[in-house]
Amino acid sequence: SMETNKRNYFGISQGLIKFHPKQQYCLTAECIEAAAAVLSKINQSVDPCDNFYRFACDGWIYNNPIPEDMSNYGVYPWLRHNVDLKLKALLEKPISKRQDSEAVQKAKILYASCMNENKIEKADVKPLLSILRHSPFRWPVLESNIGPEGLWSERRFSLVQTLATLRGQYSNSVFIRLYVAADDKVSNRYILKLDQASLSLSSREDYLENTTEAKSYRDTFLQFMVDTAVLLGANASRAESDMKSVLKLEVKIAEIMIPYENRTSEVMYNKMNISELSAMIPQFDWLGYIKKVIDTKLYPELKDIGPSENVIVRVPQYFKDLFRILENERKKSPHFCLNSFRGVFPCGQQESLVSGTFISSKQFYCLLQIHSPLSLV
Structure with missing residues (x-):
């Protein structure tokens, strides 16, 4: 039978690997370490024909429990953590003008400034309030505190400009x-690719499930938003009302996001030019957004991007639903509850809300500020 043949295949394969008399083995330290790493990740007591997932992954799952400050974990976060440890060691070395390139020197200066908590505490919220007075980031909930120069205006508000500034200047993808x-x-x-952005909580399920755990995440996130707005000078009752609207908006967006299991290579390969994308989803100025994000002073060769430029739109249906939702929100609310605050919140604490705690390490937050923009180079 097919089942018997599969078992025989695995048995014969394992026998050849173990007992072939002419097999040449690599016994260097690197090979032994790699072999040990593979063996530590598998479960040899499980028959791969019965449960290949457990055979291949049990060891890794057993040896790598989900950290307390994360709602999910896997090989890629584990790898990111190990890379961060090495990056941290490099960034903490003194600057050498002779050996370090200009880019490395700037990265070390940025990391050191991010780690300077005394200076940050002394500055308090003044730098953030200064940003929130800029037109793209004016936040309606702060109108009672931020002064006339920071008043929000629906007539002056530009969704394209706000999203492009968040992406281009702050490396923050919203929507x-x-x-x-x-x-x-x-x-x-x-090629340029367009995809759905992540939300504030760790997973789509945190917004949609009615488990005790998911509800606690939403409640904690809501309280964090309210507390932050009040800290910046907002009226408490106004802050609670507005932040409930923001959370409702994120729930609506979570509902239209393409779940992980449906994000297959073929489904997500939708190649078209910007003109075709604009015809398919005309509610948004796609060309204007892309041109505002790209730093043409740094990359002058990209200044001529036009409607004929090809892009891959990974989630067309998500974008259709997104702009339908945003248009309805704009009609319902004169202040349009845009969650753009995620791009300028101090310390990025909203990115790691789990079990009511914030980011576990200041160092790893500062590392994130370094490698997020560098990954775009």
Whole structure:
């Protein structure tokens, strides 16, 4: 039978690997370490024909429990953590003008300034309030505290400008994730890709499930938003009302996000030019957004991007639903509860709300500020 053949195949394969008399083995320290790493991740007591997932992953799951400050965990977060440890060691070395390039020197200065908690505490919320007085980031909930120069105006508000400024200047993707990567079907060419952006909580399920845990995440997140607004000078009752609207908006967006299991390579490969994208989703100025995000002073060769530029739209249906939701929100509320505050919150604490706690390490937050923009280079 097919089942018997599969078992025989695994048995014969394992036998050849273990007992082939002419097999040449690599016994260097690196090979032994790699072999030990593989063995530590598998469960040899499980028959791979019965449960290949447990055979391949049990060891890793057992040895790597989900950290207390995270709602999910996997090989990629584990790898990111290990890279961060090495990056931290490099950034904490003294600046050497002779050996360090200008980019490395700037990265070390940025990391050191981020870690300077005394200076940050002394500055308090003044730098953030200064940003929130800028037109793209004016926050209606702060109108009673921020002064006439910071008043929000629906007439002056530009969704394109706000999202582009968040992405271009603060490396923060709100609603839309724009990035450059290899074309999935022409791997030697790079192309612009558009995808759904992540929300404030760790997963889509945290917004949609009615479990005690998911509800506690939402409650904690709501309280964090209210507390932050009040800290910046908002009226408490106004802050609670507005932040409830923001949370409702994020729940609506979570409902339309494409779940992980449906994000297959074929489904997400939708290649078209910007003109075609604009015809498909006319509610948003796609070309204007892309041109505002790209730093043409730094990359002058990109200043001529036009309607004929090809892009890969990974989630067309999400974008159609997104702008329908945003249009309805704009009609319902004169202040349009945009969650753009996520791009300028101090310390990015909203990014790691789990069990009512904030980011576990100041160092890893500062590392995030370094490698997030650097990954775009």
